[in-house]
Ligand SMILES: Nc1ncnc2c1ncn2[C@@H]1O[C@H](COP(=O)(O)OP(=O)(O)OP(=O)(O)O)[C@@H](O)[C@H]1O
């Protein structure tokens with residue numbers, strides 16, 4: 001298992017996708033944070049907290065996970081991968097863990113960078129900033145959600161196989177379906193895997209209304225439930241499938 | 245116990261019966277050619293053996309163990325599949341490093357196999373810039389990484405130029421000479437005839453023949469050999485005096501029922517210079533066609 005995990009992490013490091021997505025996430029998040037910190041004038045502490053958690057990194061991590069798995073079919077490397085790891089359940093587990101680790105690493109880089117830049121700008125502008133305890137709290141929440149999204153992406157890639165279909169589906173879920181549900185039926189939307197439940201872990205209030213947001217502990221369980229569901233689905237499909 | 249054992253293997257894809265009740269063995273130290281026309285079921289059989297395709301019934305094992313039951317698959321079996329694919333953005337060396345990590349092979353093996361296939365200079369280039377021959381070399385390198393006792397290759401000469409084909413044949417012979425079992429598929433008899441010890445012939449998913457090349461394809465009167473020599477009369481006489489039948493065709497003698505080895509040795513005893521010596525390929529092809537023809 002640890003050998004497979006090492007192999008998957010090495011795979012990640014030996015193509016440009018990982019570097020490119022990390023750079024994109026970092027660049028976009030820094031740009032956003034800089035603009036908001038410079039331009040917005042009314043700040044309370046909760047705004048600062050949300051500034052450091054509500055960025056786009058999650059989307060990039062989700063895409064990284066999807067391409068990590070669906071890409072095996074796209075590039076027809078799945079046979080070579082399965083030959084090296086004929087126990088497909090362990091293979092999927094190793095990949096899922098590897099992308100959870102990758103998600104957490106990207107999030108660590110991005111979060112530390114935006115916290116440093118954001119805090120600097122805000123303190124120069126004499127606006128409220130967060131203490132080290134609050135920053136640490138925000139950091140681990142980001143890491144947890146990012147690890148989930150990396151793992152979730154892998155399993156979705158395993159379920160859908162077509163990289164394009166998986167990406168389009170996830171973009172729809174993230175930008176159309178979940179936001180709509182959160183707006184019209186928040187009691188359902190709060191359980192969503194890409195915004196609803198992550199918001200609960202991050203303690204982000206959707207649309208400023210805190211009635212329909214899961215508590216962090218419940219949200220975490222919901223995320224684990226989602227992961228179990230998609231992992232079981234992907235594992236079943238992968239084990240049944242003839243690789244021809 | 246044979247290195248590879250296929251037992252009553254059956255595979256159906258929907259309505260297509262790709263492999264029907266197939267059984268054969270592959271022995272260590274020999275190159276076994278797995279021959280059949282397009283669509284015969286060669287790839288399906290090899291993929292079932294490698295745990296990529298689930299048999300509908302029957303088994304395909306390495307000395308009784310399924311591929312996915314092997315303790316260290318890449319140290320026991322090396323595989324090269326049809327149009328081997330690599331991530332285009334990864335370098336050849338990194339591809340091998342990933343496989344070495346997964347199979348827990350020392351990193352030093354990566355350099356060794358790159359050396360063995362002559363891919364050192366291109367190892368740090370991305371695979372998307374590789375030629376067909378370079379990809380095939382990389383696939384062989386990957387198969388050799390764990391120094392396995394069994395090699396399984398599906399049409400490894402596809403897309404290779406003549407020097408590439410000859411290089412591949414050399415690798416197969418060398419691996420068998422070192423005691424490994426080599427199972428190699430092809431739809432072209434001529435391509436493997438010179439490098440295999442045994443053949444397994446299938447068509448329409450069914451076994452049509454197995455044994456040594458001469459046994460299977462020698463036709464009713466066994467193997468036949470064509471020999472060209474400096475003194476055909478003397479050689480013909482010598483062959484006939486040993487009870488062999490000889491058909492004369494100018495300088496060329498055709499000796500039904502004799503292998504090239506037998507004819508060569510007789511010529512050596514008689515000190516007749518041999519200019520050319522070959523199994524009768526035309527009859528091989530004809531026998532191959534006859535065996536794989538649509539009979540059912
Ligand atoms: N995934 C699949 N679904 C349906 N039919 C399949 C599938 N894979 C193979 N077949 C069918 O099974 C039969 C055997 O195919 P296979 O690829 O094993 O032949 P082959 O001997 O390797 O041929 P070739 O020399 O062309 O590579 C063919 O009729 C093929 O159409």
Ligand SMILES: [Mg+2]
Pocket residue numbers: 286287288326398399
């Ligand atoms: Mg084939």
